[in-house]
Amino acid sequence: MASVGKGYALILFSVFFALIIMGSMAHVAVFDEYWQKRAEEAKKTVREAYHPNPEEVTNHLNIHVHEAISGSNSTRRQLRKYKGPCLATNPIDRCWRCDRKWAKNRKKIADCVLGFGRRTRGGQSGDYYVVTNPSDSDMVHPKPGTLRHAVTRNRPLWIIFARSMIIRLNQELIMTSNKTIDGRGANVLITGGAGITVQFVRNVIIHGIRINNIVQGTGGMIMDAEEHVGLRTMSDGDGISIFGSSDIWIDHVSMSRCYDGLIDAIMGSTAITISNAHFTHHNEVMLFGASDSHSHDQMMQITLAFNHFGQGLVQRMPRCRWGFFHVVNNDYTHWMMYAIGGSKHPTIISQGNRFIAPPLINPKANAQQVTKREYSPESVWKNWLWRSEGDLMMNGAYFVPSGSPKASLPFSKADMISAKPGTYVTRLTRFSGALNCKIGKPC
Numbered sequence: 006m007a008s009v010g011k012g013y014a015l016i017l018f019s020v021f022f023a024l025i026i027m028g029s030m031a032h033v034a035v036f037d038e039y040w041q042k043r044a045e046e047a048k049k050t051v052r053e054a055y056h057p058n059p060e061e062v063t064n065h066l067n068i069h070v071h072e073a074i075s076g077s078n079s080t081r082r083q084l085r086k087y088k089g090p091c092l093a094t095n096p097i098d099r100c101w102r103c104d105r106k107w108a109k110n111r112k113k114i115a116d117c118v119l120g121f122g123r124r125t126r127g128g129q130s131g132d133y134y135v136v137t138n139p140s141d142s143d144m145v146h147p148k149p150g151t152l153r154h155a156v157t158r159n160r161p162l163w164i165i166f167a168r169s170m171i172i173r174l175n176q177e178l179i180m181t182s183n184k185t186i187d188g189r190g191a192n193v194l195i196t197g198g199a200g201i202t203v204q205f206v207r208n209v210i211i212h213g214i215r216i217n218n219i220v221q222g223t224g225g226m227i228m229d230a231e232e233h234v235g236l237r238t239m240s241d242g243d244g245i246s247i248f249g250s251s252d253i254w255i256d257h258v259s260m261s262r263c264y265d266g267l268i269d270a271i272m273g274s275t276a277i278t279i280s281n282a283h284f285t286h287h288n289e290v291m292l293f294g295a296s297d298s299h300s301h302d303q304m305m306q307i308t309l310a311f312n313h314f315g316q317g318l319v320q321r322m323p324r325c326r327w328g329f330f331h332v333v334n335n336d337y338t339h340w341m342m343y344a345i346g347g348s349k350h351p352t353i354i355s356q357g358n359r360f361i362a363p364p365l366i367n368p369k370a371n372a373q374q375v376t377k378r379e380y381s382p383e384s385v386w387k388n389w390l391w392r393s394e395g396d397l398m399m400n401g402a403y404f405v406p407s408g409s410p411k412a413s414l415p416f417s418k419a420d421m422i423s424a425k426p427g428t429y430v431t432r433l434t435r436f437s438g439a440l441n442c443k444i445g446k447p448c
């Protein structure tokens with residue numbers, strides 16, 4: 006009897022779980038056998054991608070930052086376009102950017118990722134797929150040559166673009182595993198339609214594209230793998246939505262003005278690096294963990310490095326829950342409410358960033374505080390580990406740290422090599438955003 010009861014409970018629980026996913030945010034209207042399998046596999050790979058000792062990864066990145074010493078001490082950003090010889094100012098860029106044969110050796114960048122997403126190889130082992138057609142008219146049988154056709158193929162692919170193009174996605178672009186979207190050599194803009202969905206997959210690189218003015222997709226029948234078309238509910242309107250996925254690297258993207266978040270990572274997503282991006286004109290920039298009840302987000306490990314959080318941003322850079330977040334050498338030049346926040350005891354290690362507070366208009370708004378805790382009294386959040394090391398604070402910006410200064414560090418301080426100081430950040434992030442790479446010349 007007992008075992009029957011147990012089995013029954015398990016079935017009930019599974020159905021319940023599937024219903025929750027279905028009903029809440031997965032936007033999979035019919036959670037059929039295909040999506041159940043994809044979700045199960047993703048859950049397994051997410052566990053594998055989770056790093057039990059995150060301090061080793063942060064050290065790995067920090068060592069590289071030290072190698073890329075390039076000693077400018079200016080705290081102002083260059084407003085004029087840089088016209089000099091190729092300058093790669095941070096360790097990720099130094100790995101590939103000034104090679105004038107980059108176009109012959111595109112897959113090299115897959116060896117350049119650092120931080121928690123450092124095992125990401127995207128479509129490195131696959132063929133090139135050249136997108137020649139910017140249209141996105143058929144959601145069920147996408148035309149060969151379109152981006153939707155490329156991202157739904159069953160094999161690893163390195164997706165590039167034949168020419169500059171503007172792509173309006175008719176519905177969310179549902180990516181499959183082992184793909185790279187590489188916009189170098191063309192000016193690729195995804196705008197005016199739905200965004201990119203990275204759901205229950207592993208191993209995706211998105212590099213060198215611009216994404217702006219994304220709106221919600223209405224849903225409907227959408228191809229989500231070569232042999233599968235599924236019914237989707239409305240999409241959220243995120244620029245890039247990462248859901249239950251692992252080994253993701255987003256590099257040199259320029260993003261602004263999306264309906265929901267610019268980049269959200271939720272539902273147990275982990276092993277993610279977001280680097281060299283330029284974000285502007287948006288309210289809720291990044292959400293890492295969608296709900297205080299999603300305790301599986303404890304496995305979330307995300308590195309934010311060398312990004313420029315620029316003009317017209319308001320809050321959530323990022324807003325975190327549960328997991329481990331390494332925020333290193335980013336330039337925060339504009340925010341209106343706060344920069345980094347969260348709830349549910351996330352661990353936030355902020356190192357060598359520059360934070361420039363907004364002008365003090367309303368002292369009560371307290372926007373000079375970099376940090377914000379939500380849904381918790383100080384008696385609770387005082388135990389969350391939020392660290393600021395080597396950050397450069399300007400215009401009265403201040404970071405409210407918490408957690409025990411000694412015992413509860415997730416890494417030993419002796420092993421921890423610190424990031425470059427915040428005074429180096431303008432240089433480290435100088436070439437953030439999509440680059441104008443010309444074939445035959447260094448990027």
Ligand SMILES: *[C@@H]1O[C@H](CO)[C@@H](O)[C@H](O)[C@H]1NC(C)=O
Nearest residue numbers: 076077078079080397428429
């Ligand atoms: C860089 O700036 C910091 C703070 O503004 C200052 O303490 C330091 O001496 C400067 N270093 C150099 C090499 O100019």
Ligand SMILES: *[C@@H]1O[C@H](CO)[C@@H](O)[C@H](O)[C@H]1NC(C)=O
Nearest residue numbers: 130159160161181182183208
């Ligand atoms: C992705 O590539 C890896 C390594 O080649 C392979 O083991 C895995 O099955 C691929 N995943 C999918 C969903 O194709």
